[in-house]
Structures are given as structure tokens and as C-alpha cells.
Amino acid sequence: MTGVARYAAERNLPGCLYAWPVPATVPRGRVAAIRTADALALPGVHAVLTHENAPRTREPDDPILAVLQNDRVPHRGWQVALVVADTLEGARAGAEALDITYETAAHDAVLTADHDGLYTPETANGGYPAVRERGDVDRAFAAAPVQVDATYTIGPLHNHPMEPHATTALWSQDGRLTLYDSSQGATKVRDSLATVFGLRPDQVTVVSQHVGGGFGSKGTPRPQAVLAAMAALHTGRPVELAMPRRHMAAVVGHRAPTVQRVRLGASSDGTLTSVAHEISTHTSTVKEFVEQAAVPARVMYGSAHSRTVHRVAALDVPSPSWMRAPGEAPGMYALESAMDELASALGLDPVELRLRNDPAAEPDSGKPFSSRNLAACLRDGAARFGWNDRDPRPAVRREGPLLLGTGVAAATYPVYAAASHASAHAAPDGSYRIAVNATDIGTGARTVLAQIAAHVLETPVENVTVDIGDSDLPDAPLAGGSSGTASWGWSVHKAATALVERLGESSGPLPAAGVTVTADTTDETAEESPHARHAFGAHFAEVAVDSRTGEVRVRRMLGVFAAGHILNSRTGRSQFIGGMTMGLGMALTESSSLDPVFGDFTESDLASYHVPACADVTGLEAYWIDEDDPHLNPMGSKGIGEIGIVGAAAALGNAFHHATGVRLRTLPLAPDRVLSALR
Amino acid sequence: MEPTSRGRSGEGEGRAAGDRSTLTLNINGTDHTLTLDHRTTVLDTLRLHLGLTGAKKGCDHGQCGACTVLVDGRRANSCLLLAVAQDGARITTVEGLAADDRLHPLQEAFLERDALQCGYCTPGQICSGIGVLGEAQDGFPSHATAPTAPVTGPVALDAAEIRERMSGNLCRCGAYPRIVEAIGDVAS
Numbered sequence: 071m072t073g074v075a076r077y078a079a080e081r082n083l084p085g086c087l088y089a090w091p092v093p094a095t096v097p098r099g100r101v102a103a104i105r106t107a108d109a110l111a112l113p114g115v116h117a118v119l120t121h122e123n124a125p126r127t128r129e130p131d132d133p134i135l136a137v138l139q140n141d142r143v144p145h146r147g148w149q150v151a152l153v154v155a156d157t158l159e160g161a162r163a164g165a166e167a168l169d170i171t172y173e174t175a176a177h178d179a180v181l182t183a184d185h186d187g188l189y190t191p192e193t194a195n196g197g198y199p200a201v202r203e204r205g206d207v208d209r210a211f212a213a214a215p216v217q218v219d220a221t222y223t224i225g226p227l228h229n230h231p232m233e234p235h236a237t238t239a240l241w242s243q244d245g246r247l248t249l250y251d252s253s254q255g256a257t258k259v260r261d262s263l264a265t266v267f268g269l270r271p272d273q274v275t276v277v278s279q280h281v282g283g284g285f286g287s288k289g290t291p292r293p294q295a296v297l298a299a300m301a302a303l304h305t306g307r308p309v310e311l312a313m314p315r316r317h318m319a320a321v322v323g324h325r326a327p328t329v330q331r332v333r334l335g336a337s338s339d340g341t342l343t344s345v346a347h348e349i350s351t352h353t354s355t356v357k358e359f360v361e362q363a364a365v366p367a368r369v370m371y372g373s374a375h376s377r378t379v380h381r382v383a384a385l386d387v388p389s390p391s392w393m394r395a396p397g398e399a400p401g402m403y404a405l406e407s408a409m410d411e412l413a414s415a416l417g418l419d420p421v422e423l424r425l426r427n428d429p430a431a432e433p434d435s436g437k438p439f440s441s442r443n444l445a446a447c448l449r450d451g452a453a454r455f456g457w458n459d460r461d462p463r464p465a466v467r468r469e470g471p472l473l474l475g476t477g478v479a480a481a482t483y484p485v486y487a488a489a490s491h492a493s494a495h496a497a498p499d500g501s502y503r504i505a506v507n508a509t510d511i512g513t514g515a516r517t518v519l520a521q522i523a524a525h526v527l528e529t530p531v532e533n534v535t536v537d538i539g540d541s542d543l544p545d546a547p548l549a550g551g552s553s554g555t556a557s558w559g560w561s562v563h564k565a566a567t568a569l570v571e572r573l574g575e576s577s578g579p580l581p582a583a584g585v586t587v588t589a590d591t592t593d594e595t596a597e598e599s600p601h602a603r604h605a606f607g608a609h610f611a612e613v614a615v616d617s618r619t620g621e622v623r624v625r626r627m628l629g630v631f632a633a634g635h636i637l638n639s640r641t642g643r644s645q646f647i648g649g650m651t652m653g654l655g656m657a658l659t660e661s662s663s664l665d666p667v668f669g670d671f672t673e674s675d676l677a678s679y680h681v682p683a684c685a686d687v688t689g690l691e692a693y694w695i696d697e698d699d700p701h702l703n704p705m706g707s708k709g710i711g712e713i714g715i716v717g718a719a720a721a722l723g724n725a726f727h728h729a730t731g732v733r734l735r736t737l738p739l740a741p742d743r744v745l746s747a748l749r
Numbered sequence: 750m751e752p753t754s755r756g757r758s759g760e761g762e763g764r765a766a767g768d769r770s771t772l773t774l775n776i777n778g779t780d781h782t783l784t785l786d787h788r789t790t791v792l793d794t795l796r797l798h799l800g801l802t803g804a805k806k807g808c809d810h811g812q813c814g815a816c817t818v819l820v821d822g823r824r825a826n827s828c829l830l831l832a833v834a835q836d837g838a839r840i841t842t843v844e845g846l847a848a849d850d851r852l853h854p855l856q857e858a859f860l861e862r863d864a865l866q867c868g869y870c871t872p873g874q875i876c877s878g879i880g881v882l883g884e885a886q887d888g889f890p891s892h893a894t895a896p897t898a899p900v901t902g903p904v905a906l907d908a909a910e911i912r913e914r915m916s917g918n919l920c921r922c923g924a925y926p927r928i929v930e931a932i933g934d935v936a937s
Binding site for chain 2: 077143280282284514640650687688690
């Protein structure tokens with residue numbers, strides 16, 4: 071707001087050096103030789119780190135952190151050197167001056183639905199079983215009077231937080247490591263970096279006080295943290311490493327592409343009898359990450375017969391990772407598009423189809439839902455949007471060259487919470503201080519944690535100070551899985567509750583040092599719930615498709631969400647709208663692909679990878695149904711950071727079909743694809 | 750290098766030595782005379798040489814707008830400006846918008862509307878928004894301006910105008926609706 075908040079690469083430490091990473095320029099092979107003499111001869115260049123001279127590290131918990139440890143190039147963009155100089159310009163010039171030769175090997179970077187390398191992993195991301203089967207889905211599908219069998223394709227997607235991944239590292243004389251890291255969870259970064267450098271966790275401090283977005287890509291440490299720490303160790307100086315935007319796609323993770331086949335069988339009244347959702351995706355040869363896109367089909371709709379399968383191929387590509395609602399975002403695009411196709415095949419309103427298949431218990435587990443208000447979201451959204459007057463016929467609304475249509479889709483996201491620690495301190499002057507190593511990546515964590523504490527302490531929120539974003543604070547999980555507020559808030563609630571009890575036990579003035587209590591929610595969060603716990607939502611969208619240019623513009627998007635008790639309407643609304651905006655990008659503007667020859671993302675910067683701009687975002691509205699769910703946590707909240715993206719792309723795709731009469735099953739709905747389809 | 754011909758009177762004009770030059774930038778009302786590498790951008794000058802980290806580096810390629818500052822009153826992507834070519838320029842960053850401890854009306858409006866999430870694009874959005882207000886006041890048309898609009902006099906900033914004019918400033922958190930409202934508040 072005034073420019074005083076300091077992010078990771080803004081510490082201006084005395085004597086700080088600047089580092090520029092050097093990405094591999096071949097898609098697979100090994101570094102045969104790196105000639106560093108020219109680079110080192112440049113003025114101001116202090117060091118060139120390569121696999122030959124970089125500090126040896128221990129085996130990391132995540133293989134993407136094993137940088138500069140050997141000559142292997144697992145994919146284009148893998149970092150093979152780091153140049154450290156007095157100035158950023160000097161480091162960059164040094165990187166240009168390196169002479170690197172490679173031995174190359176044949177590579178394969180393109181996923182296909184029938185790729186030879188596809189295998190069935192044990193689990194998908196999140197620890198979900200890769201395969202679940204119930205009943206006899208093939209027979210039930212074959213016998214169904216109404217069938218949909220459709221395949222949906224989504225290319226890779228990139229998180230692209232506005233703040234590039236960045237770390238400033240420094241070592242103290244006594245061998246302690248301090249990192250200012252752009253991260254979603256400083257406790258996790260501390261532990262990972264301690265492992266890598268063979269330190270105890272208490273020898274590492276990670277500060278992530280202000281973080282310019284992450285959307286999953288900063289959930290766990292990324293290679294720049296290790297590289298900056300190595301460079302600081304090697305030079306004995308603080309080192310700042312801010313990732314160049316164009317390098318990011320290859321090393322910070324991406325949403326893996328998916329090819330998703332959905333088969334829905336229904337009786338003629340619209341009751342689903344079989345649901346099969348089978349996805350193929352890629353991972354890298356560095357590690358296995360499987361986008362859990364078939365998981366939401368285990369939650370959404372009742373059917374006697376079901377199969378959900380994940381298959382993955384390890385290609386010579388950058389390692390995929392989390393991007394906002396991994397699994398749910400791509401999976402619900404496919405499932406909710408297929409539901410729309412089924413509604414068309416049945417001649418049934420798509421809202422009504424979903425209402426008819428709203429199950430009382432979670433189909434996969436049989437557990438009762440702690441709360442499930444999908445139907446209320448659909449009904450409320452339909453009323454607000456004016457859905458009930460909709461003419462179901464496709465391709466009949468025109469405004470000159472524009473074709474208009476509306477669409478609906480459902481949303482879901484699981485409820486997660488992880489163990490967290492917090493402390494609560496009462497000072498003699500009546501103020502309170504909460505400490506928890508939470509991270510605010512733009513969600514308003516400080517605000518909501520202060521609110522939670524103030525509510526328990528029965529004090530105005532202005533009396534509560536919240537310290538977050540430093541691994542020397544009580545350990546806490548990362549901002550991910552839409553679980554931050556639940557996890558941190560639970561421990562803050564517990565600490566504040568204990569503080570109230572402690573203060574109630576004594577009378578008279580507080581000691582000069584105040585009173586501090588701590589809390590740990592390991593036990594509470596480890597309890598297996600007898601309930602299936604998920605947030606739900608419904609998206610309604612209206613698009614205008616320009617039949618001359620192929621451009622699809624959003625006229626309105628309206629989301630209604632049921633996510634427990636919404637703790638802060640102001641920041642909560644921003645989370646929903648932000649998720650919907652990213653869903654708009656997924657549907658209409660964000661396109662990335664792996665070049666078969668170069669083995670790299672062809673759209674690696676913000677000029678070629680189009681995140682939604684201000685002019686793309688019109689008429690977005692978010693509403694919610696406040697739920698009173700006693701089976702969640704003391705605040706009664708479900709996570710809201712991700713559900714806004716889930717289903718948004720399907721609602722837009724379904725609106726596109728309603729506008730044009732054409733089904734496009736590949737995202738994004740970009741002009742070239744649209745024009746070809748309309749002709 | 751000769752100073753630009755935009756009427757600036759740089760303190761150190763023309764004093765070049767090999768790959769460095771001495772030049773003066775007026776930043777937030779204060780003259781700073783610096784000897785800089787010719788490769789140094791205005792953005793890196795602010796962030797790395799002057800400790801003014803309010804202007805953000807999002808892409809370093811003029812694609813995201815996070816580095817937007819005002820140069821002689823007009824908005825510019827500071828990552829695309831070489832400092833050596835800006836000798837004598839008057840630069841305003843987000844740190845220089847508040848006057849006498851009072852926030853600029855657009856900063857107030859951003860707070861009031863909660864027009865931000867992670868905050869990283871925010872300094873650029875605010876500087877860009879101030880640029881938009883000035884451009885509209887001076888009658889600059891945009892793609893959203895009606896072809897029939899008078900060519901002299903201020904352009905009225907409705908939501909469509911603001912969205913169009915602010916589309917050079919990306920926000921991945923999706924705070925756009927509130928940003929448009931905040932600028933609209935100040936425009937009216």
C-alpha cells in the first residue's frame with residue numbers, strides 16, 4: 071500500500087551478492103563440460119557454482135531440491151549452474167558467458183491418452199488411492215438407457231504468483247542459516263533446508279513475512295532456496311536469488327496436463343447408475359506427482375456403480391506440483407462438463423439433474439456428510455442468476471455477431487486441517503499477542519487469526535497482535551489445501567481458550583512479564599472423522615461468443631458456496647472471487663504446452679501465458695450459505711481458498727455450448743479453437 | 750550519452766566512464782546523484798541502489814505492470830527504462846504518494862475497498878491508477894472510449910474505461926473488481 075512491506079528479495083542486506091540461475095538448454099542428457107573462465111573473468115563475478123564445486127548436500131525430502139549435485143539433466147530448464155556477482159547485471163552477464171556443453175539423449179515430453187509409459191500408481195496426490203471401484207461399472211454403463219462417453223483435455227497450467235520465487239540467504243559465523251523465503255510455509259522450509267544442509271531445525275530460521283501469492287507453487291521449498299543457501303555458504307556473503315519469470319515454469323511446479331475420460335450412465339429419469347472417471351496425466355522422471363483429478367467423482371454424485379482411475383507417465387518434463395485445487399480443478403471441469411452433456415442428452419435442466427443425484431452419504435466411503443449444501447447453492451444461485459427463465463435450446467440467442475449462452479456447474483473441495491502450535495500472551499496493559507508460524511499469502515491470515523483470538527478472549531480485535539511468518543514462532547503447517555485458517559485458527563483458538571482459563575484462575579494484576587500459554591492441536595487434528603467433510607458450491611455463467619473472431623467474453627459469473635461458517639466476509643469474498651477469476655483464466659485464456667522438440671513449455675512468460683487481465687473480469691459475484699457444521703473445528707469453518715476455481719471452467723464451457731451448440735472438450739476456449747469449431 | 754531532449758537538467762549529464770555513468774534522478778522530490786552501470790534499469794536502481802522496494806519486480810519484461818512508477822507524471826514500467834537514459838527525470842514511486850503522513854486518496858480507496866490480496870501488484874496498481882486518472886483528465890482516449898466522444902476535455906472513467914486502462918497491471922489473486930471500484934471512487 072505504501073511500499074514498506076518487505077518481501078523475500080527486498081532485504082537490502084549489507085554486502086549482499088546477487089545470483090542468477092542457469093537453466094539447462096537440452097531436454098535430457100548430462101552436462102559434459104562447463105567452462106567458467108570467461109564468466110569468472112568478468113568484473114564483479116564472485117563465483118560460478120556447478121555440480122563440480124557446489125556444496126554437497128544430504129538427500130532432500132523432495133528430489134527437486136537436489137540441485138547441482140550431479141551432471142544429470144532430467145528436463146530442459148533444470149538448473150545446472152548459478153552465477154554469483156556483486157550486481158544483478160554482473161550475475162546475468164556471467165550466466166551468459168558460461169560455455170556449457172551437453173551430452174544429449176532422446177527425450178519424450180508429450181503426454182497422449184494412449185502413451186506407452188502410462189502406469190497405475192499406488193496413490194495420487196493427497197494420498198488418495200489411485201483406483202477405486204464399486205459395483206460393475208462396465209455392465210451398468212452398457213445397460214444404461216442414456217449414456218455420455220466423452221474425453222476432456224487440459225494442457226499444463228502455471229501458478230504464476232505475481233512475486234517470483236525468491237530467497238535471500240545468509241549464514242552466521244556459528245553456522246546458523248537464515249533464509250528470507252517467498253514461501254507458503256516457513257516451518258516446512260526450515261525442516262527441508264535443515265535436512266539438505268545437515269543441520270538441526272533450530273539452526274535454521276526461515277522468514278516468510280510477506281509473500282506475493284503462491285497458489286500452491288510455494289507450498290514446499292523450491293530449488294532457489296537451496297541455491298541461495300549454497301551460494302551464501304560458498305561466498306560467505308548474503309545472497310539474494312529472485313527467479314527470473316521465464317525460468318519459473320520449469321522449476322517451481324505446474325498443474326500437470328490431464329486427458330480425462332468420463333462415462334456416465336443414467337436411467338431415463340436422470341438417475342445416475344454408473345460413473346466412470348479415468349484420467350491420464352504426466353509426471354517427471356525426478357519424482358512422481360499425480361494430479362488427483364478423478365477424486366471428486368468419489369464425492370459428487372450417487373451411483374450404484376463407479377470406477378475412478380489415475381494413470382501417469384513419467385516423461386522428460388519439469389516436475390508438476392500443486393496448483394490451486396489440484397485434482398478438483400481439472401477433475402471437476404471434466405465431470406461437470408459431462409453432467410451438462412448428460413442433461414442435454416436427457417433433455418433435463420442441468421440444475422435439476424444435479425439435484426436428482428445429490429446423495430445423502432459420500433458415495434465412495436459411505437460416510438454421512440458433516441454438511442452438504444450443494445442443493446441449496448444450486449437453488450440459491452439459480453434464483454440470483456435468473457436461471458429459472460432459461461431457454462434450454464442451444465445456439466438461439468444472438469446479438470449481431472455475438473452468440474449468447476448460460477451454463478452451470480457444481481464445485482467441491484475437501485476439508486483439511488493439520489496439527490499446529492500457537493502461543494497466546496496476555497500483557498499487563500490488557501493487550502494480547504498471538505504467535506503462530508502461519509503465512510499470509512494474500513488470504514488475510516493475520517486478520518482472521520486476530521479475529522478468532524479476539525472472539526475467544528472477548529476483547530476488541532485491536533487489542534490483539536498476531537505474529538506470523540517466521541519459523542522461530544510456534545510450528546505451524548503451510549498455507550495449502552485451503553487448510554490454513556482451520557489449522558492455525560484451531561491452535562490459536564485453543565491457546566486463547568487456555569489463556570482465558572489461566573487468567574481466570576488468578577486474581578489481581580498480571581505479573582510484569584505477562585502470562586503466556588501454548589497450544590498444540592496434534593491430537594484433535596489426528597482424529598479420524600466419522601463424517602465426510604467437504605465444501606460445495608455452484609457456478610452460473612453467461613458468455614458472449616464472437617462468431618467473427620472466436621473470442622469468448624464473460625458477461626457474468628455468479629458463485630454460491632457452502633463452506634461452513636465464513637469468518638470474515640470481506641476477505642472471504644476476495645478468496646471466492648479470486649478463485650473464480652483463476653477459473654476464468656483456465657477456461658478462456660491460460661494455455662501452455664510442451665514443445666515436442668525442445669521439451670519445454672512454449673508459453674513461459676506473462677506475455678505468452680495469459681493470466682486474466684482487468685478487462686477480462688466483468689460481472690463476478692460471490693455469495694455463500696452460512697453453514698452451522700459442528701463436525702469441523704472450533705470455528706466451524708471449511709477452507710475457501712480453492713473452491714472458487716473448482717467448476718468455474720465447466721460453467722463457462724457449458725455456457726459456451728449453450729451459446730453455440732458446439733461442445734469443445736479441450737481448454738482453453740481460445741479464439742483459434744473456437745473459430746475452427748464454429749466453421 | 751546525451752541527456753534526453755525532454756527539458757531535463759540532469760546534474761551529471763554526459764559524465765560517462767566506460768560502462769558507467771553518473772546521473773541524477775529526482776525520486777519522490779529528492780535528487781539522487783548516482784553512478785550506475787549502463788545496464789541498470791530504473792526498477793533495479795530503486796530497489797537495489799536506493800532501498801525503495803515499493804516498486805515490484807514481477808517479470809522484468811514489461812508484461813505485468815508490478816514495477817509501474819510515475820515518470821514526469823506519466824506511468825511507466827520501470828523495468829523497461831534504463832536509468833542512464835532517465836538523467837534528470839522526476840520519478841514518483843508508491844513510497845512518495847503520501848503527503849504529510851496522509852495517504853494519497855487512491856491509497857485510501859484501496860484500503861477502503863480492500864482492493865488487494867497478496868499486495869505484490871498493489872504498488873504498481875496504485876501508481877498505474879494515478880496515471881489513469883491523469884490521462885483521463887488530459888483527454889487521452891482508450892479502446893473503451895466511444896469513437897463519438899469529444900476529442901478534447903476529460904474522459905469520464907466508467908468501469909469499462911478503468912478495466913481497459915488498467916489491463917497492463919496483472920493481479921493473480923484476482924482483486925480486479927475491487928481495484929476498479931477503488932479507482933472509480935477517486936475518479937468520481
